[in-house]
Amino acid sequence: PIPGPEPRSWRAVKRHMLEELTDVHPVVLFGGVAAAASVGVFFVQRRRKRASAAQKARQQGMSPEEFRAAGHALVDWLVDHRLKASEFPVVSHVEPGYLRKILASEAPHDGESWGAILADFSQGIVPGLTHLGSPNCFSQDQATAFPCVLADLFSSGLGAFGFSVMSPAHVELESVIADWVAKMLGLQEVFCSDTGGGAVIQHSSFDAFITAILAARARILSEIPPNEHEGVGNLLVAYVSDQSWELVRGIHERTGLPLCQFRCVKTVGSNHRLTASAVQAAIATDLSSGLVPMFLCCSLGSACCGTLDPIQELAGIAVEQGLWLHVDGSYAAGYGACPELREPLAVHNYADTYVVGTNPLLAELDGGEGVLMFYQHAGFVGPASHRLPQPGSWVRAYRLWFGLRAIGVAGLQNRLRHNVRLATVLEELVSSSAEFELVTPRCMGMVSFRLRGRDDLETAQLLEAVNATGLLVLSGAEVAGRVALLCFCGAPFQEECHVRAAWEVLLAETRTLFQNK
Numbered sequence: 001p002i003p004g005p006e007p008r009s010w011r012a013v014k015r016h017m018l019e020e021l022t023d024v025h026p027v028v029l030f031g032g033v034a035a036a037a038s039v040g041v042f043f044v045q046r047r048r049k050r051a052s053a054a055q056k057a058r059q060q061g062m063s064p065e066e067f068r069a070a071g072h073a074l075v076d077w078l079v080d081h082r083l084k085a086s087e088f089p090v091v092s093h094v095e096p097g098y099l100r101k102i103l104a105s106e107a108p109h110d111g112e113s114w115g116a117i118l119a120d121f122s123q124g125i126v127p128g129l130t131h132l133g134s135p136n137c138f139s140q141d142q143a144t145a146f147p148c149v150l151a152d153l154f155s156s157g158l159g160a161f162g163f164s165v166m167s168p169a170h171v172e173l174e175s176v177i178a179d180w181v182a183k184m185l186g187l188q189e190v191f192c193s194d195t196g197g198g199a200v201i202q203h204s205s206f207d208a209f210i211t212a213i214l215a216a217r218a219r220i221l222s223e224i225p226p227n228e229h230e231g232v233g234n235l236l237v238a239y240v241s242d243q244s245w246e247l248v249r250g251i252h253e254r255t256g257l258p259l260c261q262f263r264c265v266k267t268v269g270s271n272h273r274l275t276a277s278a279v280q281a282a283i284a285t286d287l288s289s290g291l292v293p294m295f296l297c298c299s300l301g302s303a304c305c306g307t308l309d310p311i312q313e314l315a316g317i318a319v320e321q322g323l324w325l326h327v328d329g330s331y332a333a334g335y336g337a338c339p340e341l342r343e344p345l346a347v348h349n350y351a352d353t354y355v356v357g358t359n360p361l362l363a364e365l366d367g368g369e370g371v372l373m374f375y376q377h378a379g380f381v382g383p384a385s386h387r388l389p390q391p392g393s394w395v396r397a398y399r400l401w402f403g404l405r406a407i408g409v410a411g412l413q414n415r416l417r418h419n420v421r422l423a424t425v426l427e428e429l430v431s432s433s434a435e436f437e438l439v440t441p442r443c444m445g446m447v448s449f450r451l452r453g454r455d456d457l458e459t460a461q462l463l464e465a466v467n468a469t470g471l472l473v474l475s476g477a478e479v480a481g482r483v484a485l486l487c488f489c490g491a492p493f494q495e496e497c498h499v500r501a502a503w504e505v506l507l508a509e510t511r512t513l514f515q516n517k
Contacts, residue, residue, distance in 0.1 A: 061111060070114040071153075077118065078149065081126075082492065085134040085143075089470030094128045135494040136472040138487045138502060140331070145492075147406035148399035155395045170394035174201055177400045181356065181372055184409055185336035188349040191374040199374040201393040205330040205355055208373040209247045209297070212353040213238060213259050215377070216295040216324035236260035237286050238295035241267050241274040242480070243307045244328055247297070260294060267307065271440055272480055274298060276313040283321060296323045300345055301332020306443020308332070308344050315350035325350055330357035330371060335444045338413050341420070352376055370396045415490070419445030422489035422499050429503050435510050439479050445489040448479060451510070456483040458514065465509045472502045 062070060102124040133143035144152075178199035182191045191197045202208040220236060221229055238260050240248055248262045263286065265278050283293050296318050298309040311327060318325040327347050333356040336345045347354050354374040370393075404412070427442040430449045439448040450459045460483050463476045475486040489499065 082133045085131050086136060088131050090134050090136050090473045091130050091467050091470055092128045099124055133492050135491050135498045137491040139473050139475045140488050142490060143492055145403055147402045151398040151402035155398045174397040177397050178372060186342050190349045190376045197376045199372045201396050202371050202373050205328055205371050206247055208355045208371050210251055212326040220294055233260060235292045236294040237263055237291050239263050239265055239279055239282055240297045241265050243267055243272055243302055244297050244299055272307050274309045276317055279317055293321050293323055297326045300327055300329040301443050302328055302330055306440060306446050311347055311350055324352045327351040327354045329355055332444045335416055338416050419490040423447050425496055425499050426487055439484040447487045448484045450484050459483045465513055471505050
């Protein structure tokens with residue numbers, strides 16, 4: 001605490017706070033400046049004349065009692081909206097710039113009532129939204145479960161720092177939740193924090209991918225004298241299948257960092273799996289050119305088409321060549337929560353890093369945002385307590401904690417099994433159809449398919465037409481150079497009737513588009 005009962009100058013407050021904080025940990029320097037600013041403002045305000053209760057309420061936007069009433073009204077509004085989400089067009093059809101015609105051109109001079117704000121939100125914002133909470137939503141993203149909405153209220157309402165020194169509960173909760181998920185998925189103990197492993201929450205599979213690349217580089221460089229590091233990065237090679245190549249494009253487009261060379265390895269067969277022979281051939285070519293194989297990325301249910309690579313075979317190559325093995329389970333890994341579905345998802349202790357995506361496991365809890373990246377080597381990836389958390393990672397930890405406690409493992413398992421049953425219905429409809437064909441076998445709750453006997457342009461046209469109806473929304477992807485439709489089952493309150501209704505829309509739009517072709 002800052003000594004002395006009387007208000008002090010901002011300069012004295014800031015100097016004292018910085019001295020105390022920088023003695024504790026340099027990572028919290030930025031947070032210390034913000035905290036010092038808040039404390040300084042508090043002491044300056046003590047010098048001012050005491051404001052009336054009404055003035056204080058206006059300064060805060062609303063009084064505590066007004067906030068209480070508005071909170072109740074907001075929860076009622078959210079529940080009503082979620083229950084009637086199927087009545088709205090799933091995809092928005094507003095014109096660009098529509099919102100400027102509805103909202104005021106300037107911020108209000110005086111504060112407005114909560115009722116006016118909520119009315120504008122309902123009339124202006126809602127029509128421009130994609131309704132992920134609709135049971136007619138078959139895209140990869142899903143709406144956040146109710147318990148996790150309450151978790152967001154806690155994280156915002158408390159207003160606590162995410163830095164470990166300022167709010168250690170945030171970072172420790174992230175570690176605890178990671179261990180919960182590891183045990184729920186049946187992962188090996190090497191991925192748990194008490195054995196030196198653990199997990200960190202990342203914003204996306206791309207963030208996890210680039211973190212794994214950096215960790216692999218760090219391991220290689222740790223074995224080389226520092227005076228020989230220059231130029232080594234140009235010799236390092238990472239091997240990625242064509243089904244995960246989007247991650248590599250992201251590195252080039254979003255960072256521009258010359259981390260290493262990337263080699264695209266073609267997948268084969270109807271399952272589009274990465275084969276050991278293809279990887280070995282690529283490695284042999286690079287070794288003959290004097291390059292250094294460093295990293296291998298495999299898929300266990302990627303979000304592109306649900307590819308399940310033969311991890312055991314590929315892990316043997318990784319061990320033999322000293323490669324960092326990164327397994328991307330950005331879609332299907334969550335289904336490991338169901339014991340009967342774990343066998344094709346088993347990574348054992350092969351992976352150096354293993355990404356568990358928010359779909360579908362955490363989509364039930366986290367709204368399809370973020371991934372958990374499990375690791376074995378804390379020295380290279382870094383435990384949560386030794387790093388600066390990504391903004392919002394503690395918010396997701398809250399969501400997972402609230403969600404798992406409210407829903408329970410058994411409830412989550414039932415939901416995942418329900419997703420598989422719905423996807424099985426669609427898979428059977430596609431298989432028996434004259435208009436469509438499967439691109440790959442069903443992967444858990446996801447089905448990938450396309451028009452039979454037609455080109456990619458026509459499949460893309462169908463996707464656009466179906467989504468334009470507002471009756472449902474599907475995702476699209478490029479699989480082995482061909483356009484595919486992706487259907488993800490698992491939206492809130494989604495039942496078999498919604499799957500069959502979506503199928504009828506697909507057939508109707510197909511006949512409308514191609515009746516004369």
